[in-house]
Amino acid sequence: MSRIVLGVTGGVAAYKAALLLRLFTEAGHDVRVVPTESALEFVGAPTWEALSGNPVQTGVFENVPEVPHVKLGQTADLVVVAPATANTLARAAHGLADDLLTNTLLTARCPVVMAPAMHTEMWEHPATVANVATLRERGVLVIEPDSGRLTGADTGPGRLPDPEAIHAVCLQVLQGRPRDLAGQHVVVSAGGTREFLDPVRFLGNRSSGRQGIALAEAALARGASVTLVAANVSVDVPAGAEVVRVVTTSELRDAMLKAAESADAVVMAAAPADFRPVSFADAKIKKQPDGVAPSIELTENPDILVELVRTRSGRRPVIVGFAAETGDANGSVLDHARAKMARKGCDLLVVNDVGSERTFGQPDNEVTILTAEGSEHPVARAAKSEIAHAIWDAVVQRVE
Known part of the structure; x- marks a missing residue:
């Protein structure tokens, strides 16, 4: 069981935080909800107390003997702020401590996840952009809002991601x-x-x-x-990633080459x-009435992995390829993968044996990671x- 502080700030999306709270408590976590005064205008304290089983307070002068403005942050395994308004992002970025939530953020030494929710103009304002950058530089995981x-x-970027998506990110962090x-x-890239x-x-x-x-x-x-470039994926994309949707190989190529320009990996x-x-x-x-099937002429698509390697500057970014292989009379899965790596020129190649329903659509996998230096690292x-x-783990060893 983990100790989680759920900060809730003053926005219409505060009702979604009640659903996020339920996901945490049903998983057995001990959750203390710390709403701002503005948040209580949207969802009242009795709701938070009933769903969490813990008392709710907003100020530093309540229940003083327990020193909550210090204790909550010190004892938490995770602090989540959802929704996080532009005002809260600004106060957190500048180290203000004018209520219990901002005090908790200053005293927390555990991971902090913030899920912004606001109108598009506020999210895209240079002040908010700078505040988010500051928080991320300090190690705070600021989730990208949905569009x-x-x-x-109004419609646009700034919508709070679904509680299930925020919960999935938090489970990874925990x-x-x-x-x-x-x-x-x-x-x-995926899909x-x-x-x-x-x-x-x-x-x-x-x-x-x-x-x-x-x-x-x-x-x-x-x-x-x-940045996640998603090509016809059949599973939900994670909250927090910038998602670029593509359909064809040409679209995937253009999106990957553009995103790679600013990438470290x-x-x-x-x-x-x-x-x-x-x-x-x-x-x-x-x-056709005569039963003759049409003849379809095909042409090769561009090799995106080769282009990524050819167009990068020096050794940046680190480039990882995938090889979905089956063995045949000409060689084993690893034989084909080694030849592919030599052709592609990437830094790492993740090799899948895709025969006999082993990989596609399955929740688990078994791979071998090949390096440009010739080493092999099997992953059970x-x-x-x-x-x-x-x-x-293999990429981190190569990122400068």
Whole structure:
């Protein structure tokens, strides 16, 4: 059981914090809710006390013998602020301590997660941008807000992520992983691309995106700023990542090359389609009366991993490729992977044996990590979240 402080600040999204609280308590954690005075205008203290089973206070002069303005932060395993308003981000960034929540943030020596929620104009204001950058430099995990319907008729970035997504990030943080990617920008691709034959049919592959999503979640927990390029993923994307949605290999290529320009590490976990049709049929291709199937001419797609290696400056960013292989008469899985690494020129290559339903769509995986220097590091079958951390362990050794 972990001791969690849930800070709630004054925004309409405060009602979502009640759902987040329920997720924490149902998992057996001991949660103390610390709302601001403004937060109580949206959700009252009786709700927080009923759901947490703990008393609620907002000021430093309540229950003075317990010295709560110091004790809460000192004894917490995790402090989460959701929603975090622009005002709270500013006060935290400047070290103000004018209520119990900001005092707790100053005394906490545990991981701190902040989930902002505000109107788009406030989120994009240079002052908020600077405050978020300051907090991240200090090791605070500031989750990127979702884009969607806000208060009133407004729509845009600034929406509080769903409680389940925030909870998933917090679970990663509670695992106690090192914050060894703090200050680093990493780019991860996930999923499989689609190349359309006609308006309803496409060439694709079976990649679900699970491993790429796990890599993004693990990097967030280790303190990185994460750009996730998601190609038709079938699982939820993590709260906190900047998400770029793509469909085709061409779109994936453009997004990866652009994001890699400012990256310290790039992990190419997506499965791009190797080929695409030469031509696209504007109408659905019909079956022929004579039963003869149409002939489809294919052309090769660009090799994104090779382009990433060729266009980088020096040894930055560190580049990780994936090889989904099966053995055949010409060689084993590792034989094919070593040859692929020699062709691609990446720093690390994560090798999957994808035969016999071993990888696609499965919750676990078993890989071998090859290095440019020729070493091999097998990772035994484990949850894809654990595989992700093993990959980041190898990346951290190379990030300058």
